[in-house]
Amino acid sequence: MVSKTALSERTALSLKTALSLNTALRICTGPHNTIILLLLAMALSACTSSGTYRPQTVPTMDSSPTRAELPSGTEVITPAPPDASGHSNPAILSLLKQSRQSRANNNLPQAISHIERALRIEPRSADLWLELAGLHLEALNFENAEQVARKSLSFAQESVAQAKSAWYIIATALEATGDRAQAARIRQYVKTL
Amino acid sequence: MWSIPARVYAQPLELYTGAKIEAEALGTELSRLGYLRTLEGSPGSYSRAFSSSGQTFQIYLRSFQFSDRFRASVKISLTIKNGLVTALSASDAREIPLIRLEAPVIGSVFPSHGEDRIILGPGNVPEILVNTLIAVEDKHFLTHPGFDLMGIVRAAWVNLRAGHIEQGGSTLTQQLVKSYFLDNQRTISRKIRELIMAVILDARFSKQQLINAYVNEIYLGQDGARAIHGFGLGSQYYFNKPVRELAPHEIALLVTIIRGPSYYNPRRHPQRALERRNRVLGQMLAAGIINSAAHEQEVRKPISNTATVRKGGGYYPAFMDLVRKKLVLEYGQDILSSRGYKIFTTLNPRIQEAAQNAVFKTLDTIEKQRSLTPGELQAAILVSNSQTGEVQAVVGGRDAGFQGFNRAINAVRPIGSLIKPVVYLTALEQPEYHLLSPLNDAPLPPIPDQKDAWNPKNFDGKVNGQVSLARAMSDSLNLATAHLGLKIGVQNVARRFAGLTQQPEQSQYPSFLLGAVEMSPMQVNELYGVFASGGFHTPLRTVVEVLNETGSPIKRYPLTVNQLISSDNVMQLNVLLKTVMSHGTAKSSRFRYSGVAGKTGTSDNSRDSWFSGFDNQFLSTVWVGYDDNRASNLTGSNGALKVWDALAATLDITPLAIQPALDFESVVVDYHSGKRADASCSNNLISLPLPRNTEVYLHSGCTPSLQDIGRRVKQWFQKQP
Incomplete structure (x- = not known):
C-alpha cells in the first residue's frame, strides 16, 4: 500500500503535479472498493510519468468579427483565455487545502463543499473538476464521479498526468457500475496518451 | 415555545486578492448587512479610507454559521483598486487567502398565518432594551403581580389630560397574554380574562422568563403577508442588523413601534415615529438608562435610512418561490415553518438586483419609444452560473418586489426560434452536416390536396436560395430550417429535444421545427445550460445545503453534471451561437464584439420575445411579452435582447472559450x-x-x-x- 510517508516524500514536487498525483493516488488508496485497489499499480505508473501535456496544436475556433486590417490568408485566432488550473489564486489553493483537510478527517461532504466553493470562483478549472471527481469516486457516487471527470476533460488540460487521472476515474467508475468492457477500452486508450 | 421558521440565506460575498468588486459595491453590500460605517470595538462595523494604493476597508466581521463551518468574528483589512481586491489581511497584518461576508438573509419559510421571528435567548437580549421596555411600558414590572392597578389609574389620568391615548395601562405580562392567546376585541370580559391569565403567568414564570418571552413575541409590523414578531426579527427588518448592535435611538424606535406598528410605522409616518421616539429617549434619560450627553446625541439622529427605505429590498419573492416549492416538497410546510432550519441558497443579490433593474428600466424605455400603454409590458429573467447550474437571480415580473405571478416559472410560452439550436444540433450530429453545409432557403413545396398546409415564411418575407448552415442559423432563416428539419426528420429533432430537456418524447408536427412548443424561461435556461456548459446537462440548483437549528447538516445538494452532447458537436453549435451575436439576428447587441453566444426567439405574431445568451460563466434567459398574450410587436432582438444587454452590462462578461477540436x-x-x-x-x-x-x-x-x-x-x- 502507498503510505502517507510516500506521499509526503513527494512534497518537493510542484504543487500542480502533486495535485494530480494525489488524485490518482486517491483512486489507488480509496478505502472502499477492491476494484480500486487492483488499479493501484497501473495508476501509479501513470501518475509518476509526469510530463507536460501538449495538446496537438489546433487553432482555436472562433467566429468573432474579423478586423479590416486582417492580412490576407490570416486565420482569425483568439488566444485561449488563461487557464485557471495553474492556481496562482491563493483563494483556490486555500480551498483545496481545506478540502484535503476535510477529506483527511473523513468528512467527504465538507470536502466536496469546499471544492464547489472554489468552482464558484473558478468554474472552468479542469483541476478543480478533477478534484471533485476524485471526491465523488471516494464517496462512491460513481455516476457523478464519471460525469464530473468527463467535465474536467472538457477543459484545457494542464498535464498528461491530469488527463490520465480523469480517465482513470472514469474507468474506475464505469467498472464499479458494471461496464467493464468500456472501462477496459478506456484503460487501453490511456496508455496511448 | 415558538415555532421558528426556516431562514433562507443568499450566497455570501467572497473576498480574496484578485476578486472583482468596486469599492462602492462593497460599501453597499456592507450596509445591506447592516454594518455601521464607524469602526468601533464591536463586530458589524467598518471604516473606509482613500489612499494612493486604493481604498482601504477595515471591517470587523460578525461571527456567522456558514453552510460548511462556523466563523468567529474577526477584524480584516482589505484594499480595492480599480475594481479589484489588491490586498487582504487580518488585523495583525497576516495575509488571508479568502474570507466571506455573512450570507444575507433573504427570507424565511413561515406558516400560512404568516408569523416570522428570530429567537433571542436570555443572554442575547441587551440590558438597555429590557430597561427601556420597563421604563416605557411597565414601570412596576419587576414588582407587580401581573397587573398594575396604579399603572391603570395613572394611564387613565394621563390620557384624560392629554385628550388621547398617551399611555397604555397594560403590563408587559398583559400585552404578552394579549399577543399569545387573545383576539383584538376590546371588551370588558376580554380585559378580565387577560388580567386573570396575566396573573397566572406571573405566578408561574420568573420575571426574566416573562420579559424574554415578551421580547420574542411582541408584534412589530407587517411585511406583506409576513407578520414581524419579536425584537430579533424587528431589528433585522427595520435596521438590517442584530439586536446587540442597535444604538439607543434605534431601540427607542422599536419600543415606539410596539405602541402602534402601523400608526408609528417609520416608513410610512417618519415624522410621527420620530416625535414619539424622542419622547421614549426622554423617558430613557429620566430612568437613568442613558445619560444626558448620550440623550443629546441620540435625539439628533434622524430615523435611519434602513428604517425608512429598505435598501436593496432584500426580498426576492420569485426566487423564494422556487426555494419554497423545492423544500416544501421534500420536508413539508410544518417542519419548514417550525424547526428553525438554516437554508443556504445560490442567489446572488447583486445579480438579482441588476436583473430587476434591467427589467424595469428596459421595459419603461421600450414602452416610451413605442408609445405603448405604460406599465403593461411584462418580462421574466432567470440567470444561472452555466458551469455549476446555480441559480443566481430570478425575476418573475416587472414589479420584482411584488409576490405576484412568477413568470420565470409559470409563464409557459411558445419559444419560437429558440428551438433552432436543437434542429441544427440534430443535423450536426449526423456525419454529412457541417457548418457550411448548403441549405435551401426557399418556400416548401406545396402538398397536393392540402390547402391549409404548413407554409412558413422568413421573418423579413425574403427568400435567400442556397445558404450555408451557419448563415441559416445565425440569421434565423425559417425556410432553410424547415427544409433541414424535414430532411433530417421532425421526429428525430423531437427525440433530441426530449433528451436535452429531460422530458418524454412527444409526437410533433413540422411546426415544432420553428418553435411551436411551449416552455417557461426556467426550462429554456436549463436547455441552453447544456450548450453553455459545453454539452453537460447541469440541473438548476437553488438550494446548496440545509442545516438544523444548531448548525448540523441535514442535507447537501451536490453539484451534478451529465454529458448530453459530444465535445465536437457542442463546439460547432457554440460557434453558431457566437455567430448569431456577431453577424446574425442579435448583432444589434452592445455585446456583439464580446465573444458571447446567444439566440433570439420570436413567437407567431410577435407575442413572445425571447433571448437566451451566455458567456463563460453566466447564462441568462429573458422573456418579454404581455400577460394576456396579445402581440407586442417585439422581436427577440428588440425586446428580450435589450433587457439581456442591460443586465449583461452589469456582469463581468468574458468571451466564451471554445475548446479546439482535433479533427x-x-x-x-x-x-x-x-x-x-x-x-x-x-x-x-x-x-x-x-x-x-x-x-x-x-x-x-x-x-x-x-x-x-x-x-x-x-x-x-x-x-x-
Whole structure:
C-alpha cells in the first residue's frame, strides 16, 4: 500500500503535479472498493510519468468579427483565455487545502463543499473538476464521479498526468457500475496518451 | 415555545486578492448587512479610507454559521483598486487567502398565518432594551403581580389630560397574554380574562422568563403577508442588523413601534415615529438608562435610512418561490415553518438586483419609444452560473418586489426560434452536416390536396436560395430550417429535444421545427445550460445545503453534471451561437464584439420575445411579452435582447472559450456566401471550424492563396485510388 510517508516524500514536487498525483493516488488508496485497489499499480505508473501535456496544436475556433486590417490568408485566432488550473489564486489553493483537510478527517461532504466553493470562483478549472471527481469516486457516487471527470476533460488540460487521472476515474467508475468492457477500452486508450 | 421558521440565506460575498468588486459595491453590500460605517470595538462595523494604493476597508466581521463551518468574528483589512481586491489581511497584518461576508438573509419559510421571528435567548437580549421596555411600558414590572392597578389609574389620568391615548395601562405580562392567546376585541370580559391569565403567568414564570418571552413575541409590523414578531426579527427588518448592535435611538424606535406598528410605522409616518421616539429617549434619560450627553446625541439622529427605505429590498419573492416549492416538497410546510432550519441558497443579490433593474428600466424605455400603454409590458429573467447550474437571480415580473405571478416559472410560452439550436444540433450530429453545409432557403413545396398546409415564411418575407448552415442559423432563416428539419426528420429533432430537456418524447408536427412548443424561461435556461456548459446537462440548483437549528447538516445538494452532447458537436453549435451575436439576428447587441453566444426567439405574431445568451460563466434567459398574450410587436432582438444587454452590462462578461477540436480546422469565409475569402475580397468574414479537408469553394473575386492551391492539390491526390 502507498503510505502517507510516500506521499509526503513527494512534497518537493510542484504543487500542480502533486495535485494530480494525489488524485490518482486517491483512486489507488480509496478505502472502499477492491476494484480500486487492483488499479493501484497501473495508476501509479501513470501518475509518476509526469510530463507536460501538449495538446496537438489546433487553432482555436472562433467566429468573432474579423478586423479590416486582417492580412490576407490570416486565420482569425483568439488566444485561449488563461487557464485557471495553474492556481496562482491563493483563494483556490486555500480551498483545496481545506478540502484535503476535510477529506483527511473523513468528512467527504465538507470536502466536496469546499471544492464547489472554489468552482464558484473558478468554474472552468479542469483541476478543480478533477478534484471533485476524485471526491465523488471516494464517496462512491460513481455516476457523478464519471460525469464530473468527463467535465474536467472538457477543459484545457494542464498535464498528461491530469488527463490520465480523469480517465482513470472514469474507468474506475464505469467498472464499479458494471461496464467493464468500456472501462477496459478506456484503460487501453490511456496508455496511448 | 415558538415555532421558528426556516431562514433562507443568499450566497455570501467572497473576498480574496484578485476578486472583482468596486469599492462602492462593497460599501453597499456592507450596509445591506447592516454594518455601521464607524469602526468601533464591536463586530458589524467598518471604516473606509482613500489612499494612493486604493481604498482601504477595515471591517470587523460578525461571527456567522456558514453552510460548511462556523466563523468567529474577526477584524480584516482589505484594499480595492480599480475594481479589484489588491490586498487582504487580518488585523495583525497576516495575509488571508479568502474570507466571506455573512450570507444575507433573504427570507424565511413561515406558516400560512404568516408569523416570522428570530429567537433571542436570555443572554442575547441587551440590558438597555429590557430597561427601556420597563421604563416605557411597565414601570412596576419587576414588582407587580401581573397587573398594575396604579399603572391603570395613572394611564387613565394621563390620557384624560392629554385628550388621547398617551399611555397604555397594560403590563408587559398583559400585552404578552394579549399577543399569545387573545383576539383584538376590546371588551370588558376580554380585559378580565387577560388580567386573570396575566396573573397566572406571573405566578408561574420568573420575571426574566416573562420579559424574554415578551421580547420574542411582541408584534412589530407587517411585511406583506409576513407578520414581524419579536425584537430579533424587528431589528433585522427595520435596521438590517442584530439586536446587540442597535444604538439607543434605534431601540427607542422599536419600543415606539410596539405602541402602534402601523400608526408609528417609520416608513410610512417618519415624522410621527420620530416625535414619539424622542419622547421614549426622554423617558430613557429620566430612568437613568442613558445619560444626558448620550440623550443629546441620540435625539439628533434622524430615523435611519434602513428604517425608512429598505435598501436593496432584500426580498426576492420569485426566487423564494422556487426555494419554497423545492423544500416544501421534500420536508413539508410544518417542519419548514417550525424547526428553525438554516437554508443556504445560490442567489446572488447583486445579480438579482441588476436583473430587476434591467427589467424595469428596459421595459419603461421600450414602452416610451413605442408609445405603448405604460406599465403593461411584462418580462421574466432567470440567470444561472452555466458551469455549476446555480441559480443566481430570478425575476418573475416587472414589479420584482411584488409576490405576484412568477413568470420565470409559470409563464409557459411558445419559444419560437429558440428551438433552432436543437434542429441544427440534430443535423450536426449526423456525419454529412457541417457548418457550411448548403441549405435551401426557399418556400416548401406545396402538398397536393392540402390547402391549409404548413407554409412558413422568413421573418423579413425574403427568400435567400442556397445558404450555408451557419448563415441559416445565425440569421434565423425559417425556410432553410424547415427544409433541414424535414430532411433530417421532425421526429428525430423531437427525440433530441426530449433528451436535452429531460422530458418524454412527444409526437410533433413540422411546426415544432420553428418553435411551436411551449416552455417557461426556467426550462429554456436549463436547455441552453447544456450548450453553455459545453454539452453537460447541469440541473438548476437553488438550494446548496440545509442545516438544523444548531448548525448540523441535514442535507447537501451536490453539484451534478451529465454529458448530453459530444465535445465536437457542442463546439460547432457554440460557434453558431457566437455567430448569431456577431453577424446574425442579435448583432444589434452592445455585446456583439464580446465573444458571447446567444439566440433570439420570436413567437407567431410577435407575442413572445425571447433571448437566451451566455458567456463563460453566466447564462441568462429573458422573456418579454404581455400577460394576456396579445402581440407586442417585439422581436427577440428588440425586446428580450435589450433587457439581456442591460443586465449583461452589469456582469463581468468574458468571451466564451471554445475548446479546439482535433479533427477540425478553422476556415475563414465570407459570411453571406459561405465561401473561402480574405480581407482583400470580402468585408464580412467569419472563421468557422470545419472537419479537416472539407472542400470549400472560393468566394467570387478572391484569388486563391498558395495555401488554397496546396490544399487543392492534396485533396486531389487523396481522391486518387
